[in-house]
Amino acid sequence: MIPQQNHIISIDCMDAGLIGRLTKKLGAEAISVNCKQLNIIHDYKSTKLLRAEGYDVPAPILSQYKFPVSDLTKPAFQVQKWTSAMLTMEARGYVLNGLGTGKTRCVLWAFDYLRSIGFVNKLLAICPLSAVHRTWGKELIEEFPWLKFEILHGTRNQRLKKLAKNVDVYIINHDGVQVLLDELMGRKDIDCVCADEVATYRNGGTKRTKKFKQLSMVKGWVWGLTGSPIPRAVTDVWGPCSAITPSTVPNYFNDFRSQLSLKKGPYTWVPKHGAEEYAVSCMRPSVRYRLDEIVELPEQVQSYYEAPLSSNQLFVYEAMQDKAIALIGEKKIDAMNAGAVLSKLLQIALGYVYSRDGTVMTLDNTPRLQLIIDLIDSSEHKVIMFAPFKSAINAFSGVLTANEIEHCIVTGDVTLKERNIIFTEFQDTPKYKVMLAHPACMAHALTLTKATTTIWTGPVTSLDTFSQANARTYRIGQEHRTLIAMVGGTPAERRIYQILGRNEKLQNNFLKLVELLTLKNEAN
DSSP: OOOEETTEEEEEOOOHHHHHHHHHHHOGGGEEEETTEEEEEOSHHHHHHHHHTTOOOOOTHHHHOOOOOOTTSOOOOHHHHHHHHHHHHOSEEEEOOOTTSOHHHHHHHHHHHHHHTTSOOEEEEEEOTTHIIIIIIHHHHHHOTTSOEEEOOSSHHHHHHHHTSOOSEEEEETTHHHHTHHHHHHOTTEEEEEETTGGGGOOTTSHHHHHHHHHHHTOSEEEEEOSOSOSSOGGGGHHHHHHHOGGGSOSSHHHHHHHHEEEOSSSOEEEOTTHHHHHHHTSOSEEOOOGGGOTTSOSEEEEEEEOOOOHHHHHHHHHHHHHHHHHHHTTOOOTTTHHHHHHHHHHHHHTEEEOTTSOEEEOOOHHHHHHHHHHHHHOSSEEEEEOSSHHHHHHHHHHHHHTTOOEEEEOTTSOHHHHHHHHHHHHHSSOOSEEEEOGGGSOTTOOOTTEEEEEESSOOSOHHHHHHHHTTTSSTTOOSOEEEEEEEOSHHHHHHHHHHHTTOOOGGGHHHHHHHHTSTTOOO
């Protein structure tokens, strides 16, 4: 590491040629020579020039920015600082860090620093609809209260009114870019763009990707974020790269596909040896850190991910709440039937509800489904996905199939012999990205360490089931940190996850829990 004091870089060098080049580009006032040491003002320009000369100069943000932290979070991890450092030094680049590594905060730290030194003005954060509030909005409120922001969502007129406001950060969903493309391209003050889950643009022929490319071409700073650069195929990187760093890929998709794949039939292409490594290398400059590289974290990380209820779900959920409140007031809910009331609330939040005749009523649960797909796509390794109600298994399987995610299913209807075959293929072969399972069907001694992410599509009410299901990935033989992603969207789900996370039992407290959960306007 090159010594730094008072924002000065000191290097042992008396190379007259280097001194001349730096003096010409930086100005004589930025350089001094003392005792065979070359002292240079440590800023963005000098760092770029010295790196080009072969000197390993740290990014200025590492020594000249106090990474802010609130009472709610821990200080920045070292890999987060390094990630932010890369972003501040590269006007176009990629963050390929794994799920759970805090990519959003890294972007906001980098933007906040660049804004403070006058390099950028305003940020446009493009992200999945499920993340506009729960990720970007929440992060800005809790960690960056001095940055004003607007969420550009709603009708076109509503979006335009919000875009007209003078704020620091604008947040918009991927498809929203098409709605406001002309206005966003015309806003010269919005000079920094971050595309979260940039693999969304993997299909270069879609209107969504073409519009993003148009926007990207007129903005100075453009960053792409994804924990899974090639979620479906090795050619997935062509779309994002053609928009952000077009010099790293061929101009035409067919040329790129021919470089990475062999044609085995009219519609079948097989990746060549080393194709994955080459594909990811096209996303440069980049940083790529995994969850297990954050030494400050425990070996198993539990995180809550919020997906708001759709209007359809909310209507039914509130009707159920009103009924439960009335029954509690009439003392018609007791310890015996409180569990059934709680179960019905959880089914509504999940989106699949058993009716009286045993059929399943499906509610619009698009935000939850999109969040789950985003989590799967961001997972570098295999995923175990738990559905707490059997009613949801087939529906979730249909969603995975529609998104071309290879998966297997484990429920009580699957015989023991079939389960053993599935477990072996999941653990010992490349087959299956996701195991979709009912948590009660996962044996206590089962080892599934090829998966590093466990997704709960909704909570269970059994501590033993929750703990044992989570232990399938966190066992001897696991080589990586594991993530427990707990998905919810209601006070009921959040509270249950909190209780389970404290290793407390729920079974004997259903009545008290229902009484608390049916309070109107309860804060999450």
